[in-house]
Amino acid sequence: MKIGIVCYPTFGGSGVVATELGMALANKGHEVHFITSKHPVRLGLLSKNIHFHEVFVEEYPVFHYQPYELALSTKLVEVVSTYSLEILHVHYAIPHAYAAYMAKQMLLKRGIDVKVVTTLHGTDITLVGSHPTYRAAVEFSINNSDFVTAVSNDLKKDTLRLFNIDVPIHVIYNFIDFKQYPRIKDGDCSRSALAADNEKIITHVSNMRSVKRPLDVVEVFYQIQKEIPSKLLLVGEGPEIEKVEYRVKELGIYEKVIFLGNSNDVYKVLCYSDLFILPSINESFGLAALEAMAANTPVISTNTGGIPEVNIHGKTGFLSDLGNVNEMAANAIHLLKNEKLHNQFKENAQIQAREFSMDKILPLYEEAYRSIAVGCC
Secondary structure (H helix, E strand, C coil), X not given: CEEEEECCXXXXXXXXXXXXXXXXXXXXXXXEEEEECCCCXXXXXXXXXXXXXXXXXXXXXXXXXXXXXXXXXXXXXXXXXHHCCCEEEEECHHHHHHHHHHHHHHHHXXXXXXXXXXXXXXXXXXXXXXXXXXXXXXXXXHHCCCEEXXXXXXXXXXXXXXXXXCCCEEECCCCECHHHCHHHHCCCCCHHHCCCCCCEEEEEECCCCHXXXXXXXXXXXXXXXXXXXXXEEEECCCCCHHHHHHHHHHCCCHHHEEEEECCCCHHHHHHCCCEEEECCCCCCCCHHHHHHHHCCCCEEEECCCCHHHCCCECCCEEEECCCCHHHHHHHHHHHHHCHHHHHHHHHHHHHHHHHHEHHHHHHHHXXXXXXXXXXXX
């Protein structure tokens, strides 16, 4: 099939999932066209099955804010027409599904009926979408998609609670491509470069926004390092990072915290880790937790959103109420001090992660595409 993928080309979970989905589809012989504002960060070299089309927004002084949706919908019309795309798979309702609907209407005038698949990822529903300014547009975009997916049952419930939806929402979970993990086991896990042999490595990966609660990560780690020699690896950049730096200095643990910034090599970073911390206010799915679990790393997390569908309490890690850093720290210390239990949780984590393997999830998207291509959803 010929498939267009629209996503945010960033380190965020939706962009990562969309990019890796597109690459997997290309590997199976589908023709995939990425239509984004810049080259997606996880997208490797282009090939005969992978194409990239940049959405360029020209600045006009008459506009206070540049009309990205207009530029995107126009680009979608151009790419669909030129390459005879059958499917537009858009990640995020706003602005991508909205732009896809406008493109679809323009294309219908040309006798072209491209099908639109919309995948809901979280903040497009719970934060942006529920705002009165955008609510009607989000609801309209979802209801006028040909096929709608959500990345967790929790997100599906939130969508149905917040909007009047009259189309089915199909839960298709995020996934892990385990083909990216074997090299971690090939002797290149140079743990000694980051920590002494007697130190545990605690990791957090996020865009360092307040919703991810990176300051809670610091508070949990502060308690851990008082009981167990350890280092904290922080992967990602964002608006909270200066507050995090200030807090670790204030606590006198700056030399125990390693700031790695954004990284395309998250899999290797996770190979170093003994424990992963995810204290988010909300996660529609918890892709960072899944990536950690795929690398045999237990997870200490909140019990919000879709995280409990991924991290199983008392088996792959522990769940706590939002903000309960004392309980998170106690669970972490308990796990790290008990080597037998820790090893069992590590094994359980990867077994659970394999339930979200690319090999299991990719066919669900292919079936979705086929169902609407023949006019049935």
